[in-house]
Amino acid sequence: MVSSIANSLGFGSGLDVKQLVADLSNASRDPKIARMTSLTQANQTRISALAQARSNLDGFADSLGQMVSDGTLRSTPTVSDESVLGATSRAGLSADSFAATVVVNQLARAQTNYSGIVADKAAAIGTGTMTLTVGGVAKTITIDATNNSLEGLANAINASGAGVTASIIADEGGHRLIVKGPTGEVGAFTLTADAGADPGLSAFSTSGGMTVGQSAANAEFTIDGVAFSRANNIIDDVIPGMSLTLKKAAPGQGVDIGASRPLDMIKQTVGDFVSVYNQLKKSLVTASSMSGETTSLREIERELSNLVNKVLSSHGSINKLSDIGISSTRDGLLSVDNAKLDKVLASDAGAVEALFNPRRDATHTEQSDPGIAFALDAIRDKAVGVNGAIDRVSKSLDAKRENLADQLEKIEERESAYKARLEKQYGSLEAKLAAFKATQSYLEQQIKLWNNQGND
Template identity: 90%
Template sequence: MVSSIANSLGFGSGLDVKQLVTDLSNASRDPKIARMTDLTQTNQTRISALAQARADLDGFADSLSQMVDDGTLRSTPTVSDESVLGATSRAGLSADSFAATVVVNQLARAQTSYSGVVADKAAAIGAGTMTLTVGGVAKTITIDATNNSLDGLAGAINASGAGVTASIIADEGGHRLILKGPTGEAGAFTLTADAGADPALSAFATGGGMTEGQNAANAEFTIDGVAFSRASNIIDDVVPGMSLTLKKAAPGQPVDIGASRPLGMIKQTVSDFVAVYNQLKKSLVAASSLSGPTSGLRELERELGGLLHKVISSHGSINQLSDIGISTTKEGLLSVDNAKLDKALEADAGAVEALFNPRRDATHTEQSDPGIAFVLDAIRDKAVGVNGAIDRVSKSLDTKKENLADQLEKIEMREDAYRKRLEKQYGSLEAKLAAFKATQSYLEQQIKLWSNQGND
């Protein structure tokens, strides 16, 4: 008998047992593997479609938010003399009604004081304590053996947290200590030597040895004759939606400021909104159809479809996308009626702008005037959040992907075991057939031999 099943296959009996085992095992394995491959590919297609839908949703929401954040859709301030002041827009600027005249009488400035020339900035200047007072708040400046020098005094002042900056500059014959406080009248400061300090420290006191370079002052300006005083030259709290930067004092020189609305950009944004929405809609439809009728993506589709008639501003007549000519086609996509959009812009361009770039002030909040970007962000965050529509489908598809991989592994293990059983069974059969054939051959020889002996 042969020594192993492997060696017995295909020998002795005349049957191609090896091919027979291969055919039988393939007949069992191939349909199962093909089915699992189809299921895996279908699931991967669903995962890819969902990923595309999420990417489109993220891109849609982020692009709108970015346009609002960077001011692309905002009314733009206009300034008649930018050498005197500059202006930038913030949410809330109304181009329809804003116009004013500004006169800059004085710029805000910080107090500066400087010392006399010190020959060696590393040499001892005297030990003791000094008091640095800014806006009524006092800080103790200690000079001892560890920092007894001009460098040490500057470092101690900077480390005090008082808001005064100490610098050392080179000057003819040595170095000077320069102190600069915060901008505005409230930033005025004093530096005094305390009782018991080395008398030499008085050379760095503001009321003695230090010389005042300039005093602290507020910006003084008027808007349409109304006087204002601010500690900074950047004014954010006077004109709604506008930040002013005072550049130079120009008493008696009026500067006109106003705002212009980017009508072309608004129209382009409406067109872009419709185009990107339609792309997102198609991605969601594709992902939803692949993910099955119970998919949570239908919920997201409904929420997006509701954008058209959702009130997103507090304006009386132009407060939803349908008011500016955006409508739904029979396929569920959006289209824009440019004639209706132009009519809305002509009637109240500010209201159209507010749909995309909502105003923000005491009466225009995220609740009363969310704007399309805010609403879309909320829909996106809900969908991708824990147990959101996209999150649920994504988890389901990932779980199915893992299950399919496990099933495939088990099928391969079962089919491998089945093939080994076939090899054993048919190997045994091969051995028996070979033995039978050998016996048959022996008997045939004996019969032939007997027959020949009988003839003799």
């Protein structure tokens, strides 16, 4: 009935009741929807500003960390004869004062033994146990009906966990077993057939059975006349920040090693740091200047501003960004005094490098020498971590977005109900007006009829 009345609004009474209902309902709904739309747009603007600030912070920290980890800012070792040895840098190389002469007298070798020829690698070789000893640690090698073959022996050695590798190679007329230990003298090994083992296993003993291919030996080398002996040919524990790879023995031949510092890259990185910092700062200012939840982002702004005077290395006089010519402007952005930077690079380039690529050894840790990348990571991790500034703001804005959506849905429901009530009320009014109009028309006709009768 209501639907029928609503569909006939405006008919019979002469009034545009349908338009009247639309105007009244719109007058009630439109201001509320406009307000909710404005609040939703403002909240979305804050969400977008926060996302941009976080993206800039992540990008800043990640790109700087990548430059440090991939060695872009590290000093590069130089070697006078790379056929004898190679050198790569690690965090901690002190290039300004490093130079040395290396003599490689002997390379580290692994012991190898090989067996006589066995016609068929799957043929039985005998059963029993053998003892494999490496560095004083003995392992039992068991050969039984399940693995009685050259292949079975190789697999048992490899599965022993002794650090010795066994392999089978094809040779003219059959196959040989080759056993190889770890490099260095500590990798020397023995393989013996135990008492009670079948005689065939003795052919695979290192004493009287297999032939010695080469004996185990340490790498022997000197650095500026100081002798060193190592089990491997990759030497990481002698020169701080530098890894040496010994390639061939060259007794009596000195190889000069040193390092060059990437000064141009360091200077460019300082400029890039300032540029990206300012971009990040602006995005944070934009986000935090908005009213509401994003104002708490000023906490990150303050921590970033403190980076300029934060101690980043254990150097006595050049340990802060302000020491190399970086300073804050009145609006909180950074600028570089290139003249001061050039002067510091000329006097102590290593100290400048250490701000971006800090040394790492027993005395130079992330606490004593955090470097700018570690310090920036700490700010980022704190901000995005649980209950950090960005985390708090993000959760608050998301909750507000959901709340605004709920409010908008409820407003639409209430306004739809209000419009339905208006349609019902004015539909009833329309029906009454139509009835009154019909009555009026009837009375007018009767009066006219009465008048005409009276005139007769």
